[in-house]
Every structure is written in structure tokens, then in C-alpha cells.
Amino acid sequence: MESGRLIFNAPGSGAGQMLFLDCGAGGGGGAMFHRGARPVLGLEEGGRGVKRPFFTSPDELFEEEYYDEQLPEKKRRLTPEQVHLLERSFEEENKLEPERKTELAQKLGLQPRQVAVWFQNRRARWKTKQLERDFDCLKASFDALRADHDALLQDNHRLHSQVVSLTEKLQEKETAEGIPGAAVDASGLPSADVKVAEEPAPEEAAFEVQQVKAEDILSTGSGGSAVVDADALLGCGGRLAAVDSSVESYFPADEYHDCVMGPTDPHATRSIQSEEDDGAGSDEGCSYYPDGAGVLFAGHSHHADDDDEDSQISWWMWN
DNA sequence: TTGTGTTTTATTGCCTCC
């Protein structure tokens, strides 16, 4: 598919003013028809946009009434004031009822369709940010858990060395005193009393496998899907924590109210919370899924009314 | 100035809900 652009000098308009008529293919980039400070789109509110003919005859294009009706102009950015008001409105409620849309459009001197589009795009931006935050939180939780696990492993090795050392001493002492029957197995450990495994316990080995798997998933980049293999995360024995309750999650908050955020390190979440403090308004307080859509990890979506055993074993850490 | 990456505005197509 091709897309072309016709550029005209607008009759009756200021010197050198160009008219851009984009004939986009596929998704966006359709022709825009604005005029003056108040954009006039060639669209009908409520509908999906009225299509004009792909090409119009030159005679038609140079008729003055034509431009009075539909003047193609460059894409216009909203003014900071318009954006500010829209942001404030979005903070109040991120969905737009028809009455509110009309009211806002009148206030801002925009077409209702423009207001609707702005909200649509704003929701998309919010969702993207939220997914990034959720990802960061999960990754921080995972890192903390891994550090915890590493520390435990080290501890385990240290204790193991101590056991071996003490056992050897005990053996020497018993030999010196000539106590018979101090049976010692090949590892130098008493055969029955003390048994320290060289290999990690099955649970530990399983944890390590799952750890790698989960890490692979989590390191796929911030653009990755929010749907994470719950089986991999479950490998953390249910200890992998979820999203900081102080940072609104993309995941339905009312379904995961019992979960605890992982790292207690305040630095782990500070950068996330301050992410969108750019003056344009915060997303806090906006509930993307107020009634809790079933968005979560493949195969382990948890519902509040779902109180069977399995659902309680989630990758979230429950109190 | 120009090339390049990011953000914003807008369209299209599909889906869901009433």
C-alpha cells in the first residue's frame, strides 16, 4: 500500500501557507482538516469519522467553499492549558461519559472527538507506564529474594563446613580413646547420626531451576508482556512478592490486597514512584480496572471469591 | 543544519456490551 501527500498553496490563505493532504494507508495518518485556532476536523462526532474521497478533483480542491468546510492543516498540538485541564479531568476519572466529553470540548474549544481521542491515548500511556512500574517492582522483589537465597546458601555451606570439621575432631578423639563402634561412612560422617547432603535438597534444586526460568522471563525488557509464566514464579515457594501497594498496579488492586511488596529497601520503589512527576499530573488515584478484570499470570489468575487451595498458593506472598 | 529518537495526535480495524 502506498501513502501519498498532496501539498497545495491555499487560496485566500496567508502567503506561503501550505495545505497538506495526507493520503495515509493503513492505520493512522489520515487527512486532517483544521482551520484557525479552533480545529475543525472533517469528522462527525459519534461516528468513526466521515471519509472523504481519497482524491478530489483539482477544481473541487480550489473552490473556496471547499476550504471553508474542510481545510487541511498541519497536525496541531494542544496548548499547555488544554493539556492541563485534560490531565486534571483524567485524574478525576479516566473514562469519559458523553456529557463530560461535550462539556470538556466546549471548555477547551475542541471537537468532542478530539477529547475522546486524547483520553484514549492518555489511557494507553498510563497503561504502558503502569506495566513498566509493575515490572520494576516485580524485578526488585525477585532480586531481593535471590539475594536472600544466596545468603542462605552461603550460610548453609558454612554450617556444612563446621559439621565436617567437628565430625573429624570427634572421630580423632574417639580413635585416640579407642572407642569401638564409631562407624563413619565414606564421607567421614557418622553414618546415622549426622547426614549432610552434598547435593542441594530437591526443593533447593527446584528453586534454582525456577529461579533461572523466572529471571529469563523478567529480563525480557520493559516492553514485554505483563503476562508472566506463573509456574516459573511459583518456584519461589510463594515468597516472591508482588507490587507495592503504594504504587497503583495495572493489576486489579482489589484482587491482590493481601499481597506484600518485596524489597523493604525504600530506594527500590522511590524511582518508580517519582517517575511521572513531570507536572503534567499524576496517575495515582486512577483505577484502570476498577472492577477487577481477570488480568494476571497465565494459568494462575486469582480471584477474591476463589478460595480453593490452589488459588491460595499464588506467587504473591500472602500474609 | 541535519539525522535520529521520542512524544503526541489521529485513524483504522476489531471486539464487547447493551
Place this chain on the structure above:
DNA sequence: GGAGGCAATAAAACACAA
């Protein structure tokens, strides 16, 4: 079936380094 939502996408506008 119409209205509205979302994902994907296009393209203008903008930012910024070389």
C-alpha cells in the same frame, strides 16, 4: 447494529546530539 473501548499504526511535532 450502534457506540465505545483498545491495540496497532501512521505521521506531525518536538528534542537533541553531531
